[in-house]
Amino acid sequence: MTSRRDRQIGIFDSGVGGLTVMAAIAKxxxxxxxxxxxxxxxxxxxxxxxxxxxxxxxxxxRALMRFDVKLVVVACNTASAVALPVLAAALAPVPVIGVVEPGARAAVAASRNGHIAIIATEGTVRGGAYVRAVHALKPNATVVQKACPLFVALAEEGWTEGDVPERVTERYVRELFESADVKPDTLVLGCTHFPVFAKQIAKAAGSGVTLVDSAQTTATEVAQLLQAQNLKRQGAGEAPLFLATDAAERFARVGSLFLGRPIDNAQVELVDLAP
Amino acid sequence: MTSRRDRQIGIFDSGVGGLTVMAAIAKxxxxxxxxxxxxxxxxxxxxxxxxxxxxxxxxxxRALMRFDVKLVVVACNTASAVALPVLAAALAPVPVIGVVEPGARAAVAASRNGHIAIIATEGTVRGGAYVRAVHALKPNATVVQKACPLFVALAEEGWTEGDVPERVTERYVRELFESADVKPDTLVLGCTHFPVFAKQIAKAAGSGVTLVDSAQTTATEVAQLLQAQNLKRQGAGEAPLFLATDAAERFARVGSLFLGRPIDNAQVELVDLAP
Structure with a gap:
């Protein structure tokens, strides 16, 4: 039987965007x-x-739990924002870490003027989890947020350069900042798809705005939890396992963009979640 | 018991795009x-x-069948393209009409030079159903096709005007026509989301290109089938019923764009498809 330390870390996302979080953890x-x-x-x-x-x-x-994982990272912002308590209850006693709290913590640490902007999916914005998480840490912060669903579609299409993503970014950032009384000095990329547009977003936001990507902060939180619970693994690394509920070829192709290195189709295993 | 003629027509789509087909049928x-x-x-x-x-x-x-419908229209191009035989078998003896055959028929009727272009979703393009349907009607036609997934995201975001949809359209149509030896004179809008960009697509395609939208042709086919099977209903019309498997508010909001008239949240009923 595998010792608890040697067990896998499970990383869950709705699609391939969470591979940015996986890359940060692996590094x-x-x-x-x-x-x-x-x-x-x-x-x-x-x-x-x-x-x-x-x-x-x-x-x-639950499909990840079949691997007897020692920890689950919810790399999906939407699931972290609306389902973390439900997931923590369902997976207990295995600890669950989401990306919203680490993102909010990084934003509060980065902001000097206390004005923070969030861009995310419709579900994350509607649920208000980032706003609550920021206020829990810094009650007098002001937060504006905007749903930017086209970034997801553009990233999935691989259109990460050129005038289309530039125009889309300009419009989103303009509308976001128009909703703020004071210009925010910190902008949270509250969806794992968004870091691929970091360059355009930084340009549209202008100087003096720090972008926060929760992938790094989440990886740090994972490291701290493993340390605190004496769960750090020693020994040589291993090739990761990729599971998808559909379309392994597309997972490998689009996923490579987010992971930052090629994924072979044959590395991706299809799993059926039917109850 | 309701007579067969008086039963409802069931219209199925993955989302709200099929409301363009519903509008054509209602008219x-x-x-x-x-x-x-x-x-x-x-x-x-x-x-x-x-x-x-x-x-x-x-x-x-199957959820539609609970309404004892007399006919099912598969208004989703992707489902029509990849699942029509499976659906026809599952729903027999209730007749099933898809949108691909009517779209192909309209394209073949419209084309003078025999060069036809198709734009659709990734799934529809990959499955090749439009290409097969065109060739079945006109074996010597040449067909080029291109997946245009960003149109779906733009339509759902409501960005149907301005420079973003214009640039996206220009790039898609340019890449589509670059793949053809002879410029097609007919372009099939092979996804129910695409007609909202008809103006931009027509502009990018240039003069001498006819756009084909399968909504009208599908409605005509439905009328012919009802006539042939003596299933036409007499009497006053009724308000339609809207069912969605999630997010009734979003269905009403985005759906209004496709139906061409407002939908009230309260008109949309949530249904659970869990087996």
Missing amino acids: LMPHERLVYLGDTARLPYGTKSAETVSRYAVQAT | LMPHERLVYLGDTARLPYGTKSAETVSRYAVQAT
Whole structure:
């Protein structure tokens, strides 16, 4: 039987965007064994109701639990924003870490003027989880937020350069900042798809605005939890496992963009979540 | 018991795009009773595998069958393209009409030079159903096709005017026509989301290109089938029924754009497709 330390870290996302979080975890903790599940049959979560996202997330993370993981990272912002308490209850005693709290913590640490902007999916914005998480840390912060669903579609299409993403970014950032009384000095990329447009977003936001990407902060939080619970693995790293609920070829092709290195079709295993 | 003629026509789509087909049917056949189901919990179908689309489409249309419908119209191009035989078998003896055959028929009728272009979702393009349907009617036609997934996202975001949809359209149409030896004189809008960009597509395609939207042709085919099977309803029309598998508010808001008239939240009923 595998000792608890040697067990895998499970990483869950609605699709391939969470691979940015996986990349950050792999870089910070090269000794850990990782298994990633993308619920590609039912993505995107960002346009769905909280009830449906919760139900799907519980089903999907149960498939990760079959690997006897020592920790589950919810790399999906929407699921973190609307389903984290439900997931924590469903997976207990295995600890669950989302990306919203770490993102909010990084934003509060980065902001000097206390004005913070959030861009995310419709579901994340509607649920207000980032706003609550920021206020829990800094009650007098002002927060504006905007749903930017086209970024998801552009990233999935691979249109990350050129005038189309530039125009889309300009319009989103303009509308976001127009809704603020004081210009925010910190902008949270509250969806794992958005870091691929970081260059355009930084340009549209202008100087003096810090972009916060929760992938790094989440990886740090994972490292701290493993340290605190004496769960750090020693020994050589292993190739990660990729699971998808649909379309392995598309997962490998689009996922490579987010992981930052090629994924072979044959590395992606299809899993069925049917109850 | 309701006589067969008085029963409803069921219209099925992955989301709200099929409301363009519903609008065409309602206009041509104002006496008919209509029930529409959008599988909004699991949209979009266009990026999913044929197996998953078939499974979801069978589950969704079964929910329509509870209304004892006299006919099912598959208003979703992707489901029509990859799941029509499966659906016809699952719903027999109730007749099933898809949108691909009517679209192909209209394209062949419209084309003078025999060069036809198709734009659709990834799933529809990959499955090749339009190409087969055109060749079945006109074996020596040449067909080029291109997946245009960003149109779906733009339409759902309501960005149907301005420079973003214009640039996206220009790029898609340029890449589509670059893949053709002879410029097509007919362009099929092979996704129910695309007609909202008809103006931009016509401009990018240039003069001498006819756009084909399968909504009208499908409505005509429905009328012919009702006539042939003596299933036409007499009497006053009724308000249609709208069913969605998730997010009724979003269905009403985005759906109004496609139906061409407002939909009230309260008119949309949530249904659970869980087996």
